[in-house]
Amino acid sequence: MGILTHKSLSAQSHSLSETDKQLKLLQEAKLTRFEENLKKSNLFPLTAIDLDVFQINVGKMCNQVCKHCHVDAGPDRKEIMTRETMQLCLDAIDKTTCSTVDLTGGAPEMNPDFRWFVEQLTAKGKKVLVRCNLTIIVANKKYNDLPEFFKKHNVEVVSSLPYFNSTKTDAQRGDGVFDKSIEALKMLNDVGYGIEGSGLTLNLVYNPSGAFLPPAQGDLEVDFKKKLKSRFDIDFNSLFAITNLPISRYLQYLVASDNYQGYMEKLVNAYNPMAASAVMCRNTISIGWDGYIFDCDFNQMLDLKVAAKGQHLSEFNIESLLNRNIIVNQHCYGCTAGAGSSCGGEVA
């Protein structure tokens, strides 16, 4: 695979691989409490309003070790969703009116039951999104046909590409990632992904490669489209600008680079009530590899389970989930800064 340059925090037994240590650090910073801002915006307690999206983390195993990864994913992570837990997901989905299933990881394609799961979900008529890191497509022969598989099931592909050059991309995602990502994007374009009129959606995700906030995604999308087309003849549909949340490896980076306090102040100062009212956790639930239920993928990584009856898929309770209060903490400022941030980019 050739991309591993670091170990996960977990494999390093780093103190910030522990969720209680991360939460303690988040609480310690002398900043306005997130709840206080929600109260001022008449949004506290933050409540669920719908359940339209199931975001399912099918495992923490990944072929990359990105510096900003809030999952602390990597080749050394062995947590992977079993087919039995996938079946529990399917059973739970049947009890809801959700339209979309968003598959994430790690590299979700590395789960041995990934393709089976996608087939089951599309058979139910659900829109399926896969958060594909691109390099997995070229990491091994057995993954080379992923573009065809995605096409067959009309899966929407959402892929991180922090910039249209290798310097910034490799600095965040590992040496050689940019070139492999371009190779994979060409393979996706070749089967129709991102090509106008094909009906196959390829969206890219921009995360800042450092301790700063993302730009307006519309402006940056124009730049990305122009540069990727002229330099590599690559097409895509939309660019999502996503703010990095101070969790796990990104939190560790902020602390190690002495940017933690400054970054948190920036997030707090950029608090936007409009973004707060539209945060993704209000219509989403996040499922962990072991079947536990969370308000979002970030709460999942901090092990903050939903405040509802039935915190595990085996006791899934749709009524309780729809009436739950969402658990918030200081990391939530990452989703409410500026134009807001969600897994689909800006929200306000």
Added chain:
Amino acid sequence: MKTYYDPADLKKFGKVSEWQPELGKKFFDYYGTVFEDGALTKREKTLIALAVSHAVQCPYCIDAYTEGSMEQGYDEEQMMEAVHVASAIKGGATLVHGVQMMNKYKDLSM
């Protein structure tokens, strides 16, 4: 170590209004309006500000608009090109005065 410039002072910029609120308010309102999207985008204006920050050699401005440019999605190559624009204009402004020097030289020469 005490220095004339303290990076922490940038956050205190707004305090200049404490001693002259009316003019302070007018300045900051104007400043905010200048950077809104207009015929030029906020993004374009940020890169102009980065170049001007170097031309006026303001360390506060350089810090602010380096971060601002990164937040607008510019990369190091684009940002350095902007600084070269400032450098070229400043260098050119020095050199073009050479014409004045030549004129004066000729005036005083036989």
